[in-house]
Amino acid sequence: MALMDFIKKQFIDIIQWTEDDGETMAWRFPMAEMEIQNGASLTVRESQMAVFVNEGKVADVFGPGLYKLTTQTLPVLTYLKNWDKLFESPFKSDVYFFSTRQKIDRKWGTPNPVTIRDKDFGMVRLRAFGIYAFHLSDPKAFHTTLSGTMERYGSDDLEGQLRNTIVGHISDIFGESGVPFIDMAGNQVEFGNALKAKMDPLFQGYGLTLDGLNVQNISLPEELQAMLDKRIGVNMMGGMQAYTQFQTAEAIPLAAQNEGGLAGLGAGMGVGFGMGQQIAGAMAGALNPAAAAPTAVPPAPTSAPTAPVSTDEIVASIEKLHGLVGKGILSQAEFDAKKAELLKRLG
Numbered sequence: 001m002a003l004m005d006f007i008k009k010q011f012i013d014i015i016q017w018t019e020d021d022g023e024t025m026a027w028r029f030p031m032a033e034m035e036i037q038n039g040a041s042l043t044v045r046e047s048q049m050a051v052f053v054n055e056g057k058v059a060d061v062f063g064p065g066l067y068k069l070t071t072q073t074l075p076v077l078t079y080l081k082n083w084d085k086l087f088e089s090p091f092k093s094d095v096y097f098f099s100t101r102q103k104i105d106r107k108w109g110t111p112n113p114v115t116i117r118d119k120d121f122g123m124v125r126l127r128a129f130g131i132y133a134f135h136l137s138d139p140k141a142f143h144t145t146l147s148g149t150m151e152r153y154g155s156d157d158l159e160g161q162l163r164n165t166i167v168g169h170i171s172d173i174f175g176e177s178g179v180p181f182i183d184m185a186g187n188q189v190e191f192g193n194a195l196k197a198k199m200d201p202l203f204q205g206y207g208l209t210l211d212g213l214n215v216q217n218i219s220l221p222e223e224l225q226a227m228l229d230k231r232i233g234v235n236m237m238g239g240m241q242a243y244t245q246f247q248t249a250e251a252i253p254l255a256a257q258n259e260g261g262l263a264g265l266g267a268g269m270g271v272g273f274g275m276g277q278q279i280a281g282a283m284a285g286a287l288n289p290a291a292a293a294p295t296a297v298p299p300a301p302t303s304a305p306t307a308p309v310s311t312d313e314i315v316a317s318i319e320k321l322h323g324l325v326g327k328g329i330l331s332q333a334e335f336d337a338k339k340a341e342l343l344k345r346l347g
Contacts, residue, residue, distance in 0.1 A: 025154060
C-alpha cells in the first residue's frame with residue numbers, strides 16, 4: 001500500500017517564478033501534496049532570489065542562476081531518500097522567491113504639520129514631502145522580520161510602515177542639524193541626504209536597501225507662510241521704516257475717496273501742500289530707501305495768519321483741485337468746499 005502511495009505521489013521537476021506584477025516582493029512556491037524530486041532544477045532569474053525553508057528555518061539562499069537540486073546540495077529530504085521510513089519523510093521544505101527589483105517613485109509626506117524648534121522663528125510647524133526608492137537585498141532578514149509564511153507579500157503591505165518611519169524622523173533631523181528653516185528650505189538636497197543616513201540602518205533591519213531619498217518641498221502651513229511672505233516683503237522694501245512710508249502713500253488715495261477725505265487732513269492749502277510733500281517723500285523712500293533719508297516735517301501752524309496770495313495762484317490751485325476730481329482722488333463736494341474757501345481769499 002505504501003509503495004502505491006509513493007507511485008501516485010506527484011513530484012516537482014522544475015521550480016521557478018515568473019513575476020506577473022511589479023509589486024509582489026515575496027512569493028511562496030505552491031507545494032500542496034507534492035515533494036521536490038531529487039535532481040529537480042531551480043531557476044532563479046535576474047532580479048530574483050530564492051530561499052529554502054526546512055522545518056521552519058532558512059536552510060539556503062540562492063541568487064540568480066540555474067541549480068540542480070540533490071540531497072547533497074540541499075538539506076531537503078524527500079520520499080526518495082527515506083526508503084527505510086516507508087516513504088514518510090519527517091522533513092518538510094518550502095521554497096520562497098523574492099523580487100530584488102528596485103521600487104521607485106515611492107511617495108512620503110507629512111499628513112499633518114510637524115512642530116520643530118527653529119533658530120529664527122522659535123516653535124514653528126512645517127510640512128515636507130518627497131520620494132524614495134529601495135530594493136530587497138537580504139531575503140533571509142526580510143523573511144524572518146516581515147513576510148514570514150505568507151503566500152504573497154507585496155510592497156503595498158510595507159508602504160505605510162516605511163512612509164511613517166521616514167516622517168517620524170523629520171523633527172529629529174531638524175533638531176540635530178540646528179539649521180534654520182529658511183536655510184533648510186534652500187538646501188533640500190542636504191536635508192534629504194541627512195534623512196537618508198538616518199533611515200539606512202532602519203531599512204537594513206528589514207532586509208532592504210534604501211537607494212535614494214529626495215525632499216521635493218519644505219513649507220509652512222498657509223497662515224504661517226502668509227506671515228513669512230509679509231516679512232520678506234518688508235525686508236525687500238528696505239526695512240520697517242520704508243515699509244511704513246509705503247503704507248502711508250498707499251493709504252492717501254483711499255482716504256481721499258472717503259467722506260472728509262483730504263479736507264480732513266488739514267485746515268488750509270498750506271497743510272495740503274505739506275501733505276503732498278510727505279507723500280512724495282514716502283514714495284521716494286519706498287522706491288529708493290538708501291537715497292531717501294527721513295526728514296522731520298514741522299507741524300502746520302494752527303493759528304498763524306494766512307499769507308497773502310495772488311489771484312493767479314488761487315486760480316492755479318483751483319485748476320489743480322479740479323484735476324484731482326477728474327482722477328477720482330477728490331469728491332465733488334470736497335472740491336466745492338475747497339473752491340469756496342479759496343474764492344473767499346480773493347475778497
